[in-house]
Amino acid sequence: MEDRFIQESGTNVYTGCELLVKGALEGQVNLLTGYPGSPLAEVFDVMKANAALLKEHGILAQIGNNEALSVARLNGSQMANLRAAAFMKNVGMHVASDALAISNLAGTTGGAVVVVGDDTWGSSTQVPADSRFLARHLYTPVIEPSTFQEMKDWLSAAFEISARSNLYVTYIVTLTQAEGGGSVELRPNCYPETSTKNQTVIDTALINGSNRIILPPDTPRIEIETLTERFPTAVKSAREHNLNQIYHLNDMEHEIGFIASGLGYSYLEHALYELEFQERIPILKLGLTHPVDEEIVREFASHVREIYVVEEKRPLLEKDIKAIVGRFYQNGEMDRLVQVWGKEFPDDLEGIPDSLGLNPTILIQHLIPLLRHKFGSKDKSIKIDPEVLVREEQHLEQVKAHQVDIPARTPTFCPGCPHRDSASVFKEIADQFMDPKYMKQHHARSPVDLVFHGDIGCYSMLKYEPFPRLMHNLSAMALGGGAGAGIDPFIMNKQIVFMGDSTFFHGGMSAISDSIKNGQDLTYVILDNQTTGMTGHQPTPSTEDDILGNPTFAQDIEKVVEGLAGDADLFIIRTNPENRVEYKKLVEETVLKPGVKILIADKECGITYHRRLRRDHQQTIKERGFLSVEKHINITPEVCEFCLECTNATGCPGLKIAETDYGPKIGIDQSNCVSDGACARIKWACPSFEEVTITRKRPPRQQVDLGVMSADSAELPPPPPRTFDQTWSVHAAGVGGMGIGTISKVLVLAGQAQGYHVKFFDKKGLAIRNGGVYTNLIYSKVAVELSPIIPYGKADLLIGMDMLEAVRGLDAKAGFCVASTNRTAAIVNTAKTDTVTTLIGQDDFKVTDLENWLQRYTDADAYFGVDVFEISERHLGNKLYANMMLLGVAFQRGHLPLELENIQSALKLAVRPADLETNQRAFDMGRRLAVDPDAFATAQQQQTYKTLLREKCDSLARKRRGGTLAHEYEVLVQQTVEKLELDDETNRSFALYVYDLIQFENLEYARLYVEKVKRIHSKDVSEMGYRATKAAIKYLHKVMLIKDEVYVAHLLTSETKLRRDKELYNVIEASGDKIKYLHLNRPRFTIMGRDLQWDMNTRNWQLNLMKRMRFLRRLLSQWHKLEKVFRDWYIAEVIDTFAPHDRESYEDHVSAIEIPEEVRGYREVRYPKMENARTKVEELLRNT
Incomplete structure (x- = not known):
């Protein structure tokens, strides 16, 4: 239980979802229910966090199986004098509409409120929706709070309006309000008399069936009663609660006036504030937007010549106002017709957009020409400062001119997600089922084109790369099977529907029935991960407790399906999708069976599993001081072919692109990877994956003394808090999991402690699915009506935990454009976080380009960029603490209007006690970085040609009779380098490649490579920068270095690799640390014309034997024959034919030499690429 939820007075800060719960508590609520959906899913987390408080006072909190059942709970609650609220997203209201239509007209006693979260910008909702329309259709009054204070306070009013009007109230908030928050004044909670602890008895004799049961012939009567009695009562009650108010009105007649509601009102006030026009134009704010209070509209209209309606999306309120004003004028109750504008403005001015949402900047852009047009002349009663309008206009033109070209960051499954196991297998099967050869060999039938019906849940991520093949349509939640029913009788395709466990209970049971x-003929793949993963891990009917922690009956999906099947011949099976080989075989057999098949993929959500594992690890560290055993998935970059099969098969964000001596390779993001092995199970693709086990006898060493570092930072004099006139704002951007929410929380709490009025918006959306996230936060010294959205170019500080998302904050096309050169300081993490499309090779971006854009469109003198991920991971064991490091940088550089004491206090409240010390250290390290960017720099320098040559000579010398070999290697390289006369980087690569070929075969094999390079160089020209020679050095090495089982065994056990891994995992053998490997291999040998391959997880001792078996290359003549043929062809047809006679032939031949760049992967992955390469080369060299 949080103290903030029992606070009775004063002020505090809350998120929008927290305010809804606090408002319900202050409003004497009895029942809280609903179904989790963005943007209101957090409401249920707040209930869970306050379970003790709710249970203490007998307040019931329950998640219904779907939104309709939740509304039905409201109906039941109104049989007694109870107050009840149901929470759902806008499309959830569609699901609930039938129940709501009946329940609403059946009436209320204590009051029933349906809180709906609208997503006006469509950022996390599948369809555009405006709940105002549906609420009106259902005859419910509509309340739209504008401010965070109203979000809380008006829930009490909504209950009372509902009770008095005998109608349910639809209470609409938007995503910006729900995921935002701010400072509010508080009242005591009002706990209910009737509760689960103090039950009552319904006197059924008092129930009026004619009113409670909506059936003809009572239906017409109730409709008339609603329009003539209930709606007027709702208006009267809203008037008594001051939900509709007129601001800034005086006795004079005004040129114009605004009518606004919901967040549109806050955007309007914010826009007028920026234009220095606040409190100078009358505004009617409507809190009850249906039915509209016609009397207050008439009063307002009598003081203005024109009305401008500000509302998000379509012109619903505008049409009401036009009708009301027109009717008053028509009936003679007004002496003039007041013009009403909104989506259209007079005199060819552009009106307010009728699609998507609004923000302060959109209104500023439309208000500037309107204000200039209406108040620009000297004889107007309200004077306008034209310089302000010009200033703002020029400012907008400047920031809207920001041009950046960056890729989108699409969401994907989390690391460890069980859905990835299924998706990866189905992606492979979908391709193989279209292969006639595969289908004939394995299933003795013709190819099958699989059709996949989409649904709502985590598996909606199948729309995005690398799995778009697995979603062909999208129906409403739980209706994928229904879509299949509509096409099934007309097609021969096999069909698959993915369904989550929550979706199964939401409505999937009916679809299966x-x-x-x-x-x-359809296969249901029920992804049973034991939680409502998409919305934040709320319990489901299959879990053993409810949202308050009460034990409940856990319903078994398999048994429910068996009950639905009855005596039908229904194939039902439950299996763990992690066992890839067995799962794939089972899936293929299941899909090809006739009829309905149910395959339950049973594996816990990766987030809940690994959260529990981390807690266990933290407890072990607390008790013992360290983990005695650690397990990791590792990739050996020298073995990786950068074929991208692993990334295309999984799309896992635990993988990353790493730059190496051999170019880009796939690596492991040690902070993101959860070592579930999903990538490693693609064994047919690559032998570079391995499981690493670290055992320790004592705590691992620290590379720097963090205690001393913290002490040093403590000695740094804190800068004076940054000063500002009226408001200060920050935009922080990153990727889900980088701690943007924690940055926001620290700054919110510190700002509150500093005495500021705080407003913020944390855009979460698909945060836990590796989507982009950001926060807007605004401090003001005095209470002023502002929205939580930063107007274009008005951010004082840009914190970028991710460079790409930081730059997105500059982009006018993305709707942010928060920075400007004369105002915004940028503090950014320069580490590159790949997008999924980058990981699978579809696009890429350069950090240097991102830095250039940041410095171009922010205050370049204030720019500070540093790779805090690398520092945090190296010194603190995980990059999760980099957010506090970057915040420390921002503080010490004087960009925060906060005192150190308030930040430190906020940090204690914002992070878990188990992580507090490390976060404090990270903040201190950031402060140190601010004054000394090299404070944590490594001593390593870029290895030169000479240092590498010496290192490789020493390595060869350690071999048996290696002294002579090392000398001959050194002479061979030095003599060739002297002849080639190339740059140091190329010389270094050449020396490395010669060494590799010696290790692969022998010195003579390396000499062949050298001679071929020298031949190319002899015909190359300096005018072309010796591009052909440089290409030959790189690609001839790639072709000659055939990564057979012998050489791969060498790479996996080389001393260079072992040394690198020990440094990576902080293994100190002198301290008793040990590192062990389990290499995840699938070797293949061709013996007497037969290909033999099998799964073989090997240890280092086995590979140490294998790497000494070079004789197998001669003994097994057919082994890797295709790679050898390609090598010989490349040397003969590409290298040996190099003799350009003009620039065009030179360019063509260089392109031919570079063709092995496209030949990547092992065996079946590689062979088609070799054929394509030969075809391209023949085309390139046809005329040379």
């Missing part, structure tokens, strides 16, 4: 009844 429908499929069984109608004999569909």
Whole structure:
């Protein structure tokens, strides 16, 4: 239980979802229910966090199986004098509409409120929706709070309006309000008399069936009663609660006036504030937007010549105002017709957009020409400062001119997500089922084009790369099977529907029943991860407790399906999708069976599993001081071919692109990877994956003394808090999991302690699915009506935990454009976080380009960039603490209007006690970085040609009779380098490649490579920068270095690799640390014309034997024959034919030499690429 939720007075800060719960508590609520969906899913987390408080006072909190059942709970609650609220997202209201239509007209007693979260910008909702329309259709009054204070306070009013009007109230908030928050004044909670601890008895004799049961012939009567009695009562009650108010009105007649509601009102006030026009134009703020209080509209209209309606999305309120004003004028109750504008403005001025949402900047852009047009002349009663309008206009033109070209960051499954296991297998199967050869060999039938029906849940991520093949349509939640029913009788395709466990109970049971009844040929893959993963891990009917922690009956999906099947011949199986080989075989067999099939993929959500594992690890560290055993997935970059099969098969953000001596390779993001092995199970693709086990006898060493570092930082004099006139704002951007929410929380709490009025907006959306996230936060010294959205170019500070998302904050096309050169300081993490499309090779971006854009469009003198991920991971063991490091940088450089004491106090409240010390250290390290960017720099320098040559000579010398070999290697390289006369980087690569070929075969094999390079160089020209020679050095090495099982065994056990891994995992053998490997291999040998391959997880001792078996290359003549043929062809047809006679032939031949760049991967992955390469080379060299 949080103290903030029992606070009775004063002020504090809350998120929008927290305010809804606090408002319900202050409003004497009895029942809290609903179904989790963005943007209101956090409401249920707040209930869970305050379970003790709710249970203490007998307040019931329950998640319904779907939104309709939640509204039905409201209906039941109104049989007694109870106050009840149901929470759902806008499309959830669609699901609830039938129940709401009946329940609403059946009436209320204590009061029933349906809180709906609208997503006006469509950032996390599948369809555009405006709940105002549906609420009106259902005859419910509509309340739209504008401010965070109203979000809390008006829930009490909503209950009372509902009770008095005998109608349910639809309470609409938007994503910006729900995921935002701010400072509010508080009242005591009002706990209910009737509760689960103090039950009452319904006197059924008092129930009026004619009113409670909506059936003809009572339906017409109730409709008339609603329009003539209930709606007027709702208006009267809203008037008594001051939900509709007129601001800034005086006795004079005004040129114009605004009518606004919801967040549109805050945007309007914010826009007028920026234009220095606040409190000078009358505004009617409507809190009750349906039915509209016609009397207050008439009063307002009598003081203005024109009305401008500000509302998000379509012109609903505008049409009401036009009708009301027109009717008053028509009936003679007004002496003039007041013009009403909104989505259209007079005199060819552009009106307010009718699609998507609004923000302060959109209104500023439309208000500037309107204000200039209406108040620009000297004889107007309200004077306008034209310089302000010009200033703002020029400012907008400047920031809207920001041009950046960056890729989108699409969401994907989290690391460790069980859905990835299924998706990866189905992606492979979908391709193989279209292969006639595969289908004939494995299933003795013709190819099958699989059709996949989409649904709502974590598996909606199948729309995005690398799995778009697995979603062909999208129906409403739980209706994928219904879509299949509509096409099944007309097609021969096999069909698959993905369904989550929450979706199964939401409505999926009915869909399965429908499929069984109608004999569909369809496979349901029920992804049972034991939680409502998409919305934040709320319990489901299959879990053993409810949202308050009460024990409940856990319903078994398999048994429910068996009950639906009855005596039908229904194939039902539960299996763990992690066992890839067995799972793939089972899936293929299941999909090809006739009829309805149910495959339950049973594996816990990766987030809940690994959170629990981390807690266990933290407890062990607390008790013992360290973990005695650690397990990691590792990739050996020398073995990786950068074929991208692993990334295309999984799309896992635990993988990353790493730059190496051999170019880009796939590596492991040690902070993101959860070592579930999903990537490693693609064994047919690559032998570079391995499981690493570290055992320790004592705590691992620290590379720097963090205690001393913290002490040093403590000695740094804190800068004076940054000063500002009226407001200060920060935009922080990153990727889900980088701690943007924690940055926001620290700054919110510190700002509150500093005495500021705080407003913020944390855009979460698909945060836990590796989507982009950001926060807007605004401090003001005095209470002023502002929205939580930063107007274009008005951010004082840009904190970029991710460079790409930081630059997105500059982009006018993305709707942010928060920075300007004369105002915004940028503090950014320069580490590159790949997008999924970058990981699979579809696009890429350069950090240097991102830095250039940041410095171009912010205050370049204030720019500070540093790779805090590398520092945090190296010194603190995980890059999760980099957010506090960057915040420390921002503080010490004087960009925060906060005192150190308030930040430190906020940090204690914002992070878990187990992580507090490390976060404090990270903040201190950031302060140190601010004054000394090299404070944590490594001593390593870029290795030169000479240092590498010496290192490789020493390595060869350590071999048996290696002294002579080392000398001959050194002479061979030095003599060739002297002849080539190339740059140091190329010389270094050449020396490395010669060494590799010696290790692969022998010195003579390396000499062949050298001679071929020298031949190219002899015909190359300096005018072309010796591009052909440089290409030959790189690609001839790649072709000659055939990564057979012998050489791969060498790479996996080389001393260079072992040394690198020990440094990476902080293994100190002198301290008793040990490192062990389990190499995840699938070797293949061709013996007597037969290919033999099998799974073989090997240890280092086995590979140490294998790497000494070079004789196998001669003994097994057919082994890797295709790679050898390609090598010989490349040397003969590409290298040996180099003799350009003009620039065009030179360019063509260089392109031919570079063709092995496209030949990547092992065996079946590589062979088609070799054929394509030969075809391209023949085309390139045809005329040379």
